[in-house]
Amino acid sequence: MAVLVILVWLVTSPLAGYSDTRQRLINTSATSFTRLTVFSVQNTRNRDTAVMYIKLDDLVRATRDARNALFDLQEI
Numbered sequence: 512m513a514v515l516v517i518l519v520w521l522v523t524s525p526l527a528g529y530s531d532t533r534q535r536l537i538n539t540s541a542t543s544f545t546r547l548t549v550f551s552v553q554n555t556r557n558r559d560t561a562v563m564y565i566k567l568d569d570l571v572r573a574t575r576d577a578r579n580a581l582f583d584l585q586e587i
């Protein structure tokens with residue numbers, strides 16, 4: 512979608528003139544798109560990390576000789 516918007520902007524810019532308003536609009540749109548993308552990637556990474564900790568806790572609990580003194584340390 513972002514590529515399509517950029518292509519439309521490139522094609523219509525010479526026709527409509529290279530105004531400051533059009534430049535601000537594309538810059539604001541690009542910044543918003545970047546922030547949403549970073550938020551989405553960070554959210555996915557946080558969920559993956561949480562799942563990894565849950566699985567690791569299960570593995571430690573399943574092992575008899577495991578040292579479990581540090582369970583849930585990140586929640587303190």
